[in-house]
Amino acid sequence: MPPNLSSRPSNQRRSDYMGKADIVARNIKFALTGEDKRNWFAGNPVATAIMDGASILFPVGETYFINAVVHFRDRVSDPKLLAEINGFQQQEGIHSREHRRYNNAIKAFGGDVDALEQNLRDEIARWDDSPEFKLAVTCAFEHFTAILADDLLAHPDFMAGAEPEFSRIWHWHAIEEAEHKSVAYDVWNIVKPKGLKGYLMRTRAMRLATRVFLQQTHNNAFTLLAARGEAATGRNIRRALYFGLVKPGTLRRQMGAYLSYYLPGFHPWQHDNRHLIEQRKDSYAAPITAAE
Template identity: 40%
Template sequence: MASTTPEGLRIHPRQPDFNLPDPLPRHWHGGDAFRSHLFDAMSLLFPDGERFFIESVRHFREQIGDPLLLEQIRGFIGQEGHHSREHQVYSERLRGLGYDISHLERSAQARIRYVRKRFSPQRQLAATAALEHITAIMAAGLLSNPRHLEGAHPGMVRLWRWHALEETEHKAVAFDVYSQVCGSRKLLRRAMLLSTFFFVLDTSRGLIHMLKRDGLLWNWRVWRDGLCWMWGRQGVFRPLLGPYRDFFRRDFHPWQHDSRELLQRTRTEFDSQQRTAAVPAQLSDRPPSEASILDLT
């Protein structure tokens, strides 16, 4: 198993034309409310979360002397900026369906403001590394098992597979930066526990809100089928428990989960029929809010 980021790994942003449906089908995941809204609730966290990730990594960029890691940081910033932008469009589609997106966003935004004010830059970077691991293992599960999005709207499948591909490509960038500027495993483990708690809390809050607006919150069949889909014998989250626990090992590195073959297979979906976007070097000097909205071609 790889114990470091593979040599020569390229991280570059893509700009596929998603054309998200407008209006968005309320239950776009095969007509299933639970599955649709679980993805919806996770998506709501990305616009502000991705900007936080960019800031936490960028803060330490000047301390990095490795040219390859600096190049990967630029790719990371470009990818996360695009993710923030596309998921903001996704949020607007959900807002158009009558969900109180502003209410759901405010709690996460308040927490990010608190973290920025009270936590050291090292703790913020540790939180980013932890959350990047969570998204990376979910991304690997999604890319390796088409059943996760079986029956979903094709435009939404494309959006989520694109996001998963790029999360897999840059899964070790924040971790590698953290290892060079801090390296405390104790701090990393604490960050993972807190990050997991709030990720589950915020996702559950969004899921509950949307099911309630749909009049399905107390429908026991919705919860039975949804929980079985998540945690049952063939559940989509069940296989992720082992990779999640690996983060707490003393010698852990994200590329010990070697996903190079998975990357190669998935890249063909997005790279064979379009020009890959290139990140201008000067982009890394722009404020994070601009990085999330600028056209990076």
């Protein structure tokens, strides 16, 4: 029986009525080194470089997200949200560690990963660093990771032909991004500037996140490709567009979900995808430590 929203107490947050996933930090070490897994994504250098280019953003990005959310912990009194913040912090901390290991592993394929990571640090250094805006930026990137995660989990053929361990780390990350997708946003709803000012800050942060995510992933991917002996030829540019717009086609499929963020009453759990988490999470139930 759905709750009667019109009768909810005025101090009850809208998200309290929504089902949310439990947040479980799965401390897994992935085995990405060893045999040469160059072009690990179905032998496709462009698809591989796009995913690797995104991976390079995570250690710096997720550290930023943790700090942005934890900054406001003292403003939160709800024990459930406090527990969710802890879960979020643990999950993002392990993601950051594992993508650092991932990024070290792909150095063997070519490309100056450290220089690409520094590009993101330099970019962040130019942003408004007020705590509220940092949280708004975090909410925006968390929406990006949530819709990318949803796309990966909803389409089992997304990573068809990928090396199993690379597929595994991306699915693991997707499950946890889906689980904690509303944590930053629920904190934001407590501390945001009131009224129009809050909405304008949230959507300004999303426009920034959109530019940075697309620019940096694109730049990282083509820099890696060049270092791996693949020029930015017309063919490779077409392959990148095909990846984004046709197959798997995440940018096309998720456009509506992306735009929903601009609605004034947006909340991440308005899109309830707990069934996708349920379908996948058992493969990660036990902490597994793989050989280095």
